[in-house]
Amino acid sequence: VQLQASGGGLVQAGGSLRLSCAVSGRTFSNFAMGWFRQAPGNEREFVAAISWSGGLTYYADSVRGRLTISKVNTKNTMYLQMNGLKPEDTAVYYCAAKRAYRSDQYYEARNDYDYWGQGTQVTVSS
Numbered sequence: 001v002q003l004q005a006s007g008g009g010l011v012q013a014g015g016s017l018r019l020s021c022a023v024s025g026r027t028f029s030n031f032a033m034g035w036f037r038q039a040p041g042n043e044r045e046f047v048a049a050i051s052w053s054g055g056l057t058y059y060a061d062s063v064r065g066r067l068t069i070s071k072v073n074t075k076n077t078m079y080l081q082m083n084g085l086k087p088e089d090t091a092v093y094y095c096a097a098k099r100a101y102r103s104d105q106y107y108e109a110r111n112d113y114d115y116w117g118q119g120t121q122v123t124v125s126s
Helices: none
Strands: 002-006 009-012 017-024 031-038 045-050 057-059 067-072 077-082 091-099 120-125
Touching: 002 091, 017 031, 017 091, 017 120, 031 067, 031 077, 045 067, 045 077, 057 067, 077 091
Parallel strands: 009 120
Antiparallel strands: 002 017, 017 077, 031 045, 031 091, 045 057, 067 077, 091 120
16 A cells, blocks of 8 residues: 655745645555644654545544545545644654554544555744
């Protein structure tokens, strides 16, 4: 399974970006997915997660209400719509996938995930 993250860039505070994560190699609809981020000097932290079905989502408190995770199974792609960006959102964003056996479960812990993308840089200027 290969994950390819894209869509990062430089944006001013208050701006928006949409990250994409394309998955290849297995049946996408069987995967629960997540986004994590890592700023320099910090550990990789959870951002958002979505269930296999796409019907359940969960967010870190720091991003809830500003970021929206979604997935389109027919396109083998997951998205992270980022609105109201803040300088503290600056980080490398990683997408992750876990082969799931229940359609109604999401995962928050890094160790839950089986596959990772290479990361895409998001920089928010003040």
